[in-house]
Amino acid sequence: MAEVSPLGNPPLPPPRLERGIVGWVRANLFATRFSGALTVASTLVFGAAAIFGINWMLFNADWSVIATLGGQMVIGQYNTEAACPGQNCFWRPQASLLMVTGILGMAWGVAGGGLPKRIGIGVAVVLAAFALLPYSFERMGMDVRLLLAANIPALGIGWAVARYTPLGTSPRIALSAVVVFAVTLLLLRGIPGIPGLQPVSVLNWGGLTLNLLLAVGGIAFSFPIGIALALGRRSHLPVVKLLCVVFIEVFRGVPLITLLFMSQVLVPLAFPENFPQNSLFRAAIIITLFSSAYMAENIRGGLQALHPGQAEAARALGLPSWQTTLLISLPQAIRNVIPAIVGQFIALFKDTSLVYIIGMLDVVEISRAFIQGNPEYLVSTKELFLFLGLVFWVFTYGMSYVSRRVEENMGVGRR
């Protein structure tokens, strides 16, 4: 007998879903005659596509072009004799990679598990697995493999540093990440006069490294610039507001490819004549500014959506307006527009391949150039570009995955 409440109506358990597989199929796939027809038709179309696609991938496709390109996809012309005469420069990007893994380890150490742990272990294991690629030792030396395998201990060292040294706080890790980014640039560029670190022209930087550098730099700088522009556009000071509106509308209104072209002519005018600069520097500035304009509008959207009572309550408590913005408005606004912000980050990452227009060999361009220079691989273009698509997708899906987890942790939609 069920427990009877004093009021007479005992609480009932929720109805059980007694549908099973057949019930589910009927409810979701064949609910009406029309939806049944759609189910059959789409199954035929997608099934045929899948069969042909898998058949081609497994039996007809020739994936050897990817192995032939190999490391060039990662670093472009960086380690060629022309770029780095008389020495092996491959260790430099790899050392940067080790530092990045170390940072991930630190994040894991501070978080104690969860998402940072999964990302850290995932990245380190994948990188270490590259050490086992079936290349000959002539093509991929033992030193290269050891440095790749070292990503696993690097992760552990980062974890230990965060756990047992005062570096183990979130702001210090963020600062370390900035330092790592700067050291990476320095390491890749080289320092004149130091043996083993001879300068490599940025014109020889390329491959996925170039895409990632531009994306990371662009994201890191466009986010704060975007926030500043969004706040400026809402400012009560007419001049500040006007400048921000003009900036945003100009950079949003011109195609990135045009801006990149113009950058080669216009950016030099903004600096003293003997200021050291190069095409990579110019491209990075343009990509960052372009992205900031979009970022500003995303964040402004988040600010507009806030209930005016939030800022009122903060002001009524005596918080000055800058603290109201920093502590009350911005955190809520940014949290609400994470999907749009991450969308912009993803767009920025994909747009980095447009630097081919100013002669830089990013991962897409170096692949295209390879095919052009080696006509015997023309037949493998399909395979190569499918693979490139997959590479971009892995990174962008990773960003999307992280953003969803971050949203969950912040309780977006729940509170």
Place this chain on the structure above:
Amino acid sequence: MEAQETKNGAEDIIICRDVHKWYGSFHALRGITTTIGRAQVVVVFGPSGSGKSTFIRTINRLEEHQRGQIIVDGIELTNDVRNIDAIRRDVGMVFQSFNLFPHLTVMDNITLAPMKVRKMPRDEARQIALDLLERVGITEQSDKYPPQLSGGQQQRVAIARALAMQPNIMLFDEPTSALDPEMIKEVLEVMKELASSGMTMVVVSHEMGFAREVADRMMMFDQGSIVEDGSPEQIFEDPQNDRTKLFLSQIL
């Protein structure tokens, strides 16, 4: 009337002289002249759009008045930002829609302003917050986020948040209008306790039971003016103005 005489005079904490406010061409406040004494509890009522919310929002300058003079606790409200910040530190406000910060825990909601504005050390601010949460009857919820609380609990947290700044004056802008009936009582209980502790309170509310029991004075607003001002007994038993009579007959 006796209460007014003892509490007014040198002890006037809010002084308004011919205060006018326009929204565009709409004349929202039409020459408000009144003084509120220290420790007085004033209930402001009147039909919607009568300017009562606008009036209390001018007291901490959430709304700017365009003519006249407002002096709060000896400081005149002008465009001088330092004056405004000083007054806001001294005047707590509770809103109809609570306006708790949803991204901060209950504890952080309360300690934020004391720590940032009064530069209070963290431990002290937390201790004050815990005492206030006990005072408003919410214990063991300090690590929750506002949307996880009921409306009545949120409004009591909002009162605690305002009190954490140790204000001399508390403004309440329809504090119970967004609440379910059974939650109105718990908020009013907190406000009664606050009134009996000697806090100066200006309350926009149509809770006439609360007004009758707690208020020293009531003000009826209509079309941007104070049309009647007197003790609860006088307002309820012998209203002088026809509009007051009409309004009271509609809501009682």
